[in-house]
Amino acid sequence: MRESAAERHARLLALVRERGTVRVFDLAGLLGVSAVTARRDAEALAARGLLDRVHGQVSWPRTGAAEGPGTGTGTGTGTGAPEGTAPGGLVLGLLAPSAGYYFAEVIRGAHEAAARAGARLILRISDYRPEEDRARTEGLLAAGAQGVLVAPGWRSPDDRRAYGDWLAELPVPAVLLERRADPGSPLDGLDRVSSDHSHGVLLALRHLLDLGHPTPLLVARGDSPTALAVRAGYAEALGTLGRTAPGAVVESVPAESDPAGFERAVRTLHEAVTEGRVSAALVHNDVDAIQIVQRLAELGVRVPDDLALIAYDDEVAALADTPLTAVAPPKRQVGSHAARLLVERLGGGAEAAQDAGEEPVRRHLSLLPRLRVRASCGAARAASRTSTD
The missing domain is CATH 1.10.10.10 (Winged helix-like DNA-binding domain superfamily/Winged helix DNA-binding domain)
Known part of the structure; x- marks a missing residue:
C-alpha cells in the first residue's frame, strides 16, 4: 500500500x-x-x-x-523537565482526521494552549477513516493521555451514528472538536467546541445581498461535517433573510478525483450565470472555489465582473489570482478553547465541583466565523460607485 x-x-x-x-x-x-x-x-x-x-x-x-501523525509521542515543554514529560505529568491527546488544510490550524491552536498550560500534547491522525477512530483514541490513552480532544473522521450523518457512541464511554474527560452530536444522543452530553458555520454562511449571504446581488447560489461538497453544516446553514440563512434559493445546491466534487463531476458543477454554475439567474455564489471550499474561478474564466465568465463569489474556509482563498472574499471559521481558536477546556477538566475545576457535591457543568461552545472581504465579490468596485453617485 x-x-x-x-x-x-x-x-x-x-x-x-x-x-x-x-x-x-x-x-x-x-x-x-x-x-x-x-x-x-x-x-x-x-x-x-x-x-x-x-x-x-x-x-x-x-x-x-505537537508530534506528527500517528507517532504517539509528545512534546517537550521548554521548562527543564525531561524530554517527553510535562510539569505535573499533564498529557492531552488529540485525534484529528487530517494534519493539513483545515485542521492544521486547529491542531496549532490546541498545541499552543497546551504549551501555555505546561501540558504535553500527543497527536493521532485518522485520515478520515471513522471506523479507526476508536482504536486510535485508545492508542492515545495507551500513550499516556489523561484526557482527549476528538475530531472524528466522520463524512456523513451515518458515520456519526455508526461510529460515535463509544466516545461517551471513554474513561477520561473528552472534548468533541469541530463536530456536532445528534440532539439527545450520548455524545450530546460531552463538552464540545465548534465553529458556528450557520453564522458564517449568513455573513456571506448578507454581504452579497448588501452589494445588490439577488439571492446567491450555493456550490458545496457533501463529504464532510463542515460541508454538511454549510449546506444546513444555507437553508437556515435563506429562511432568516426571507429569500428563496435561485436553484438547487450545486454538488461540488474535487477536480483531481472526479474531473467529470467537477466539470458538471462548473457547467451548472456557468449556465445559471449566462442565463441571468445568478450573479453571486458561495462556494465551499477554497480549493474548489479557486479551480471553479479558473474554469469559469476559460468559459467566458469572469469573477467578479460577471459573478461575485465568496469562498468558505479561508485557507488559500487570498492566494487566488483574484483574491477571494472568504468566510474564515476560527479554526485556531477552536483548538485553543478546546485544549483550555480540557485542561480545566483535568486541572481541578471538575474535582472542586465534585467536592462541593455538584456535577460538573458541560459546555457546548460555538465560535463565530468572520468574513474577510477581498476582490472577488466586487466590494471595492461597488463602494466606489456608491461614493460617486
Whole structure:
C-alpha cells in the first residue's frame, strides 16, 4: 500500500526528534523520497510549528511542538523537565482526521494552549477513516493521555451514528472538536467546541445581498461535517433573510478525483450565470472555489465582473489570482478553547465541583466565523460607485 503523506510526515518527525537536527537533503535519502518531496514536507511541518527550519536543515523545536501523525509521542515543554514529560505529568491527546488544510490550524491552536498550560500534547491522525477512530483514541490513552480532544473522521450523518457512541464511554474527560452530536444522543452530553458555520454562511449571504446581488447560489461538497453544516446553514440563512434559493445546491466534487463531476458543477454554475439567474455564489471550499474561478474564466465568465463569489474556509482563498472574499471559521481558536477546556477538566475545576457535591457543568461552545472581504465579490468596485453617485 502506498504510504500516505501523514505517515511520511510521522516518519520525518520521528527522524528529526531522534537526531535533533537533519539536513533536508539527507532527509530525502532517509525517507526514500525525492529531494523535492522532502523539502516540501519539511516546509509544511515547519509552517505548522512542528519543526524549526534554517539554512537547509530542520531541527526539533527547542520549545517543543505537537508530534506528527500517528507517532504517539509528545512534546517537550521548554521548562527543564525531561524530554517527553510535562510539569505535573499533564498529557492531552488529540485525534484529528487530517494534519493539513483545515485542521492544521486547529491542531496549532490546541498545541499552543497546551504549551501555555505546561501540558504535553500527543497527536493521532485518522485520515478520515471513522471506523479507526476508536482504536486510535485508545492508542492515545495507551500513550499516556489523561484526557482527549476528538475530531472524528466522520463524512456523513451515518458515520456519526455508526461510529460515535463509544466516545461517551471513554474513561477520561473528552472534548468533541469541530463536530456536532445528534440532539439527545450520548455524545450530546460531552463538552464540545465548534465553529458556528450557520453564522458564517449568513455573513456571506448578507454581504452579497448588501452589494445588490439577488439571492446567491450555493456550490458545496457533501463529504464532510463542515460541508454538511454549510449546506444546513444555507437553508437556515435563506429562511432568516426571507429569500428563496435561485436553484438547487450545486454538488461540488474535487477536480483531481472526479474531473467529470467537477466539470458538471462548473457547467451548472456557468449556465445559471449566462442565463441571468445568478450573479453571486458561495462556494465551499477554497480549493474548489479557486479551480471553479479558473474554469469559469476559460468559459467566458469572469469573477467578479460577471459573478461575485465568496469562498468558505479561508485557507488559500487570498492566494487566488483574484483574491477571494472568504468566510474564515476560527479554526485556531477552536483548538485553543478546546485544549483550555480540557485542561480545566483535568486541572481541578471538575474535582472542586465534585467536592462541593455538584456535577460538573458541560459546555457546548460555538465560535463565530468572520468574513474577510477581498476582490472577488466586487466590494471595492461597488463602494466606489456608491461614493460617486
